[in-house]
Amino acid sequence: MDILQIDGSLSLKRTVDGGTEEQRKAVQAIIAEVRASGDQALRTFTEKFDSVVLDEFLVTEKEISDAYKKVSNQLVDIITEAAGNIRNYHEKQLRPSWMTTEENGTMLGxxxxxxxxxxxxxxxxxAAYPSSVLMNVIPAKTAGVERIVMVSPPGRDGKLPAGVLVAADIAGVKEIYKIGGAQGIAALAYGTETIKPVDKITGPGNIYVALAKRxxxxxxxIDMIAGPSEIGILADDTxxxxxxAADLLSQAExxxxxxxxxxxxxxxLxxxxxxxxxxxxxxxxxKEIATQAIENFGAIYVAADMEEAVAAINxxxxxxxxxxxxxPMELLGKIxxxxxxxxxxxxxEPVGDYFAGPNHVLPTNGTARFSSPLSVEDFQKKSSIILYSEKAMNDNGAKIAEFARLEGLEAHARAVEARLKS
Structure with a gap:
């Protein structure tokens, strides 16, 4: 981990992994096979990639109750409290439908x-990631999504980690399947005999999952194509x-x-x-994983002043x-x-990963320049509402028709003028 002086710009070594041609073709073949053969393809790929033979993919109520026996009461309480914090934060993101009325009787909304x-x-x-369950499921539940389906690769014992199942139950997931990889993404997207397709897929995974989502x-x-985790720290001599160092390593691992x-x-410092x-x-x-990250993608930059440091962070x-x-509050507005x-x-950083409430599904690879954390809005769609009044049509119809003819769309213009003639 080198110490470098900032000389106008940061020379960051970052991975933007679009996968190899071989990986892309493998993913395409998996998706095609799932679309063609459904459940049978899922069984074949689960045996091939996860080394387990499954007759049924759906997690049973007994598996969930067994999971609670393997997780301490203290951890159940912690997961429950974390879920409450995440729910409270995301409830503040809810936005209602709205309507406005103009003086001429037009309603827009x-x-x-x-x-x-x-x-x-x-x-x-x-590793097992109960926190990923909470961060993806709770915003969807808060948004009002009725059907939430979870998929995750099984272990050699044919089961999902106990912590993951407990978190899913606490978050309110009723439909959980032991399927991972590109085949899991294909099943969610196109459906099989067992799994009905969904409208959106969220959650991180390895390169094959990322390529399948693409x-x-x-x-x-989809939510985003997630890259490797990142942390930037802006610090002074205090x-x-x-x-x-501990915070840098929290992401390196x-x-x-x-x-x-x-x-x-x-x-x-x-x-x-x-x-x-x-x-x-x-x-x-x-330490082996963290050492590779620190050596290949870690750096310490020394800035001449805080203005240069902030520019580097941006x-x-x-x-x-x-x-x-x-x-720190004095610098917040400059970020x-x-x-x-x-x-x-x-x-x-781990405070946000697990407990504070804001979502930990975040933009990577510099995409924070134009994108945002996963939120309730990612699980909603918006429809425009137009109720045009007779007065508004009489006042503006000729203008609309003229605009349509500017674009060479005569039928558009006539559709408006039909109302004016009547």
């Missing part, structure tokens, strides 16, 4: 309608090196391609953090941004691009 169905993908593999987009909606960057005005990172790395259970547009300075912003010493 917007009708907000929840999606009918949503599919949530929960990754498996190297392939089915257009037939269904920050504590051991805490900053996610993925060998995770990006962890400190931008600071203090050379002393930069050197202390560098030492702390390597000291703490040696003590991490996932160029980075990180998924997670921590501002650990003497007066233009970040997925989630954590202010002050005690707002460590």
């Amino acid at each position: 917007q009708k907000v309608t929840p999606l009918d169905s949503v599919g949530v993908y929960v990754p498996g593999g190297t 392939e089915v987009f257009g037939d269904v909606a 920050a504590r090196a051991n805490e900053i 996610h993925d060998p391609r995770a990006c962890a960057v400190l931008v600071t005005t203090s050379r002393t 930069a050197e202390d953090v560098q030492n702390e990172v390597y000291k703490q790395l040696s003590q991490l259970p996932r 160029q980075l547009a990180p998924e997670h941004l921590e501002i650990v300075t003497e007066n 233009k691009h970040a997925g989630a912003i954590f202010l002050g010493r005690y707002s460590s």
Whole structure:
């Protein structure tokens, strides 16, 4: 993890992984097979990729009750409290339908309608992610989505992790399938004998899941194509090196391609953090993963002043941004691009991952320049409402017809003029 001086711009090593041609073709073949053979294709791919033979994909009530026996009461209470915090935050995002009436009797408005169905993908593999369940399901429930389907790859025992099932039950998911990978995305998008298709798919996954979401987009909606996790930290000499290092490593342990960057005005802090990172790395259970991320995608930048530091952060547009300075609120207004912003010493990134309430499904790879965290709005659609009055038609009909003829659309103009003649 090198210490570098900012010289006009950041030279970040970031991965924008569009997959190889071989991976794309493999995903396309999986999707085609699921569309052609349905449940049988799911069984074949589950045996091939997850090394388990399943007769039934649907998680049973007994499996859920068994999961509660494997999770301590304390953890159930923590998940329940976290779910409440997430629900409270997302309820504030709800927007009602609205109508306005003009003096001429015209009524204009917007009708907000929840999606009918949503599919949530929960990754498996190297770790279990109950938090992903809460962050994807609760906004959808809050928006009013009636049917929420969850898919996740089974373990070698043919089951899903107990924590994932408990979180799903607490969040209110009634339809859970033990299916992972590109085949799980295909099943959500196009349906099989067992699974009815959905209107939108959300949730992170590996490169095959990401490529599958890209392939089915257009037939269904998706949330985003998530890249490796990122953290940017903006700090001055009041920050504590051991805490900053721990926060950088909190994202580095996610993925060998995770990006962890400190931008600071203090050379002393930069050197202390560098030492702390390597000291703490040696003590991490996932040190091999974190070490690869730190060596390949980690950096510490020293800025001449806070203005230069802020400009660097805005160029980075990180998924997670921590501002650990003497007066973080003074800098908040200057931040233009970040997925989630954590202010002050005690707002460590994992606070947002698990418990505070805001969503942890965030834009990566610099897309915070133009996109936002997952929210209630992602599970709603909006319809425009127009009720034009007779007076408005008489006042504006000729203008509308003239505009239509400007575009060469005579039938448009005549449709309006038919009302004027009557």
